[in-house]
Amino acid sequence: MPSGARNLPAMTSTATRPRGEYAKTAARRDAIVAAALEVFAASGYAKGSLRDVADRAGLSQAGLLHHFPSKVHLIEAVLAWHDEQSVRVVRAAGRDGADPLAALVALAEHNQANPAMVELYVSLSAEATSPDHPVHEHFRRRYDTAVELFRAHLGRQADSGLLRPDADPASTARSLIAFMDGLQVQWLYDRSSVDMAVEVRRFLDVLIAARAVGPVGGSPEPADD
Amino acid sequence: MPSGARNLPAMTSTATRPRGEYAKTAARRDAIVAAALEVFAASGYAKGSLRDVADRAGLSQAGLLHHFPSKVHLIEAVLAWHDEQSVRVVRAAGRDGADPLAALVALAEHNQANPAMVELYVSLSAEATSPDHPVHEHFRRRYDTAVELFRAHLGRQADSGLLRPDADPASTARSLIAFMDGLQVQWLYDRSSVDMAVEVRRFLDVLIAARAVGPVGGSPEPADD
DNA sequence: GTCTATATACTGATAGAC
């Protein structure tokens, strides 16, 4: 279970403190973030307690607060790690296919293999709709940039005739993100009946494809379902 | 703000207790449910406190617990009311159009006019993904029946040639619900930029329509955007 | 039916020893 920290980047600035003695601290912080990810994923941010995180990370609650001076600092670190993971997956998928849309299938597969990340994202994005929530702005910005990213890409596809002519790029961008978000919720309620990667691919085929009914980006990944 | 109780049905069984003295109790319960809806919508179920609900309903916390013996009883009453409202809207929309799909547009409009209901649904459906959450089963059943409802309808439309031939009824049903759920989240983050009713109509046109590009159900409501 | 008062438990955060 606490395996989320194995590929954590050094979030503490290693440049200013080259001393070897602090390497243990960085590992500690990573372990704490991994524990916090699990706790907040399972209980949400409001109900998730620092004591639970501390217990799971193997230190006292006061010890935890030495590394992260407040609960808000901790959740921000967790979100930074979560976002970095997502970006990493999308970038890796974009290396061969070069299509941001095909990367969504890879992201769905990645999420499906990491339920805790889905739980965290679903519960936290819902909690943070309250304007005074500590990470409200984080998610607001995230949606803004995500919609704009896809809108721009779909606009280019429309210019190339690769988008259904009756599909508005801005609306389609929003729909795409909304669909993926909602799908994660359904998946959490019934993981055996919902295959997110398959649904995403079908959705893209139906919604995006102009004339051709084949895979969206021409990416070399036709065999999976 | 506390205007959600004006069209509350009598959830307390008025048939068994015809006495006039208890009418005040029913009204009290309705007021409490309305207050709880607001509190849980704004703060979520976990963080929303009975004290807040009691204050808003104009009685003490102990007095509140006389009517609803526990927090779980209260949230169940709130959900029952919420579901009843949604069913009412869908049924009313189905009376003239007779198309469940067109009713979704009406539902989106209704939700847009009642932000508290959207906040409640979004935050609670996310919270309740945890299997041990008090209302987990409620939402699990809700998704099951909703998917089955739309799947059956889309299957009939497919038989009539009214569904894109490359769209699978079961997948499309899931996608439709996922899209609407995700859209509500985005709307909560940016209410001025997102028009749920418009997006739902566009989505239906693109995803469902077989050949005709016109409105899905032929309902007499072409002028809105 | 509603109240005050309280029991019991847990929260995030702090102080200071080591």
Added chain:
DNA sequence: GTCTATCAGTATATAGAC
């Protein structure tokens, strides 16, 4: 850097007066 001990605040729920 980690600990124990403790803070002040808040939570749900109960007991008993009126």
